[in-house]
Amino acid sequence: MNSKNLYLVDVTLRDGSHAVKHAFTEEQIRVVARSLDQAGVKFFEVSHGDGLGGSSLQYGLSFVNEMKLIEAAVDECRQSEVSVLLIPGIGTKDHLDEAAKLGAKMVRVATHVTEADVAQQHIQLGRELGLKTAGFLMMAHMAPVDKLVQQAKLFESYGAEIVYIVDSAGTLLPHQVKDRTAALRQVLTCDIGFHGHNNLSLAMANTIEAINEGATYVDGSLRCLGAGSGNTQTEVMVAVFERLGFLTGIDLYPIMDAANGVAAQIMQRPQEVTGTSLIMGYSGVYSSFLLHTQDAAKRFGVDERDILVELGKRQAVGGQEDLIFQVAAELAN
C-alpha cells in the first residue's frame, strides 16, 4: 500500500458548536485548541456552527463572541493554524477581515452545492489576505455529478486552493462519494477535500473512499462532536489512517487524550445515530429543518419522519421552511 500525505482539519470547535447550542466558553476553546495543537493537528476550525456572523436568533446566538474565541484559539497555537468558515449571506467580508487580523490562517467559503457563484469575492478576499482559501460545496448530494463538477470548477476559477465535497446531511453512500471525488479529480488541478457526517454510520467509509480517489483534505471532530449524528471521528481516523498508511502527522495517544480527556468534558449528549438523525441521513434533509418539522408534525398530527422523507424527495433547501407546513398539511389529508 502506498502511503499518502493528508491534512486532517478538525472541526470540533466549529461544527461542534451546533452540538452545544453555540455555548462554547473561552476556556473550553482554549483547552481543546491546546490539546489539538499538542497532538500535531495542522488546521482546526473555530467559528459559529453556521460560520462567521452566524450568531443570530435565526441560527442560534453564541454565548461568547466568536472573534474572541478565534483570538483565544490562535493564542494557544504553537504549531497548528486556525481556520474559519464563511457562508456568504450569513458572514461578510468584514468578518473575514477581522478573523484574519486576529490570526486565522485558513478560510473555507461555503455555499449550497449549486451556488458557488455567490462566493467569488469572498474567495478572492481570502487569497488577498494571504489565507489558505477553500471552497466548500455543502449538501453535495443535491447536485448530479456533472453539476458538482461545474460548481467545483467555478470555485477553482475564483482562486480556491481546495474544493470540498460536503455531505452536510450525512446522506451520501460510499459509491456516491467515490464517483464524485473521482469526477472532481479528473478536472481540477487544486486539492480536493471531503467533509462527512455520520447519520448513516458511513462517515469513515466515505472518508476512505474520498482519499482513495484523490482527496487530501478530510474533516473530523473529536468524539464526533457536530451537527446531526456528528462528523467523522478525528481520533478514530488517526488510528484507521495509520493502519491504512495514510500520514497525517497527528500522534494517536495525544489525539485520543484530546477526545476522551478534553472534548468529552464539553459534550452535552453522546453523538449517536438516533431516530431523527437517521431519517435526515436517509432522506437527505439538513438539520436546520428539524425544529419546524417537529412543530408541524405536532400541529397536523403526522409522523415527523414522513415529513422529512417527503421534503427530501422534493429536494427542499434552506429558505423553503414554509414548504414544511405545506407538506405536513398534505400528509394529514
Next chain:
Amino acid sequence: MNSKNLYLVDVTLRDGSHAVKHAFTEEQIRVVARSLDQAGVKFFEVSHGDGLGGSSLQYGLSFVNEMKLIEAAVDECRQSEVSVLLIPGIGTKDHLDEAAKLGAKMVRVATHVTEADVAQQHIQLGRELGLKTAGFLMMAHMAPVDKLVQQAKLFESYGAEIVYIVDSAGTLLPHQVKDRTAALRQVLTCDIGFHGHNNLSLAMANTIEAINEGATYVDGSLRCLGAGSGNTQTEVMVAVFERLGFLTGIDLYPIMDAANGVAAQIMQRPQEVTGTSLIMGYSGVYSSFLLHTQDAAKRFGVDERDILVELGKRQAVGGQEDLIFQVAAELAN
C-alpha cells in the same frame, strides 16, 4: 443496481448482553423480542453474551437463566425465529438440546478462527435437531486468508449451512473484509455471513463490503448494543440497505421504534467509540482482556494502551491472560 435478498440477524439480546453486564430481565427480552418480531426481523439471537452456558464467574453471571429468556423470546414470536450462540467449551450439547426444545430454530456454533475442528459434533447436533446451523469464525483477523478459507471449509464439511466471518475486535479494514469474503465465496457452496463491531467506526463499511462480495447473512444490533463499541447498527442498516437495493423484509419505521423506543430504554451507556474500545480495534485485542489489562497497567505504572497494542502484536488469544502481566512488567522496565 441489482437488488439482493439478505438475512439480517439481530444480536441485541445476545451481544448486547455484554453491554448490560448480562442483566437482561425477562420483561426486557419480551419487549425487545416483540418489537423485532413486529418489524419483520427473520432471526434474532438470545443467549448469554458468551453463548449458551456463559453464565459463570469467569464470563459474568446472568441475572436471569438464559433458558428462561429463550423461552420468553420464542413466546413473543409471530414471524421471527430465535437463534442461539454456542461456543464449544463454554456451552455443551445438552444446552443446545434444551434450547431447541424451548423453540430455538437456529444455532451459530462459534470457535476461534483457527479452531473450527472443535465444533464438528455441535454442528452435527444442530443439523440433527433440525436447526438452521451456522459456523461462526471469531477473531477472523487473526488468521491469514488461506487459513480462514481452510477453517471455513471444515465448518462446511461438518454440515454448516452458513459460515460467518466474525470481526470480534472490530479491527478489520474494509479491504480486508472484501478479500476475506471473496476468498470464501470462491470455495464455499454454503451461505456466507458477516458479523462486525464498530471499534474503528467501520462496521457499516465492512458489512457493505461483505455483501458486495457475496455475504447474505449480516448481523446487527439495535442502537449498536454489544461488546466493545457495539455492533453494526440494525436500524441504520435497514435504512442504508433500502437505499442500496438490498432487501431484508424489515420495515424501517418499526425497526427504528424498536431501537429508539425500546432498546434505548435498556441501555446502560451510549455505544460510542471511546479510548479503550478504539485501542482494542486498533490493536485487534478482544474485550475480555480489558479488565486484567487495566489492573496490570495500574500495578506496573504503564499506559494500558501500550499493553493492549503489544498484546495485539503478539497475537494473544483467550486463555493467555498471564501474558498481560508479563507484557506490563516488560514495558515497565
